[in-house]
Amino acid sequence: MISALRYFISKQPVVFGICVAASLFTLFFAVQFLAHFIWMQDPANRDQSLEGWMRPRYVAMSWHVPPDVVREALELGPPPKERGREPLTMADIAVAQGVSLEQLTARVALAAEAFRTRHDR
Template identity: 50%
Template sequence: MTHALTLLWRDNKLLLAGFVLALAVMAFFAIRTVAFWIYWADPTHRNQAIEPWMTPRYVAHSWHVPPEVVAEALDLRPGSGRITLAEIAARDGVSLEEIAARVVAAIEAERAAHRLLGPGPRG
């Protein structure tokens, strides 16, 4: 086995280095995916009370709505970066309670719209 790796390294350094890099990237994304799955599978992370440290994307994940719903409620532009709700409140000159009320109202409207549409076709 060692002899085969030595020959492979001697004859195909670039190919072997690319393969190792591809394995490392694959491992990174596999670990990241599993970590996200474990985190969001925990029921304590669902429908969490809105806190100042949360980002709009975190709120969307927690409340299980598309991120655009929260972004529209907060008047965010695409590519706003990782801004927290506290930073948004300070930027807009409003209280965190008002930000939370806007977000919850948008989430409830989104959920009500989906209830009115009913379940989709099964297939």
């Protein structure tokens, strides 16, 4: 096995480098996927009360509803098309609408419950 690896490295160093890079790339994204999957499967991370740092996309993942449901509940327009634009946080949305985070949480909870009853979840 070692002699075959040495032969491959000496005869095809570019191909070997590409294989190593592709393996590391795949490993990185597999670890990211597993970390995200484990985090979202924890019951403590489901249906969280809104906090100022949260963004609408995170809220949608936490509540297990499509992002459009959260956008409608928060009375946001369509998502911005610009790639460089920083998304709003829940604190930004609460200040802009003049409501508290608890009121936003109640809106999201109602919208999520309505979505779940419509889709039998």
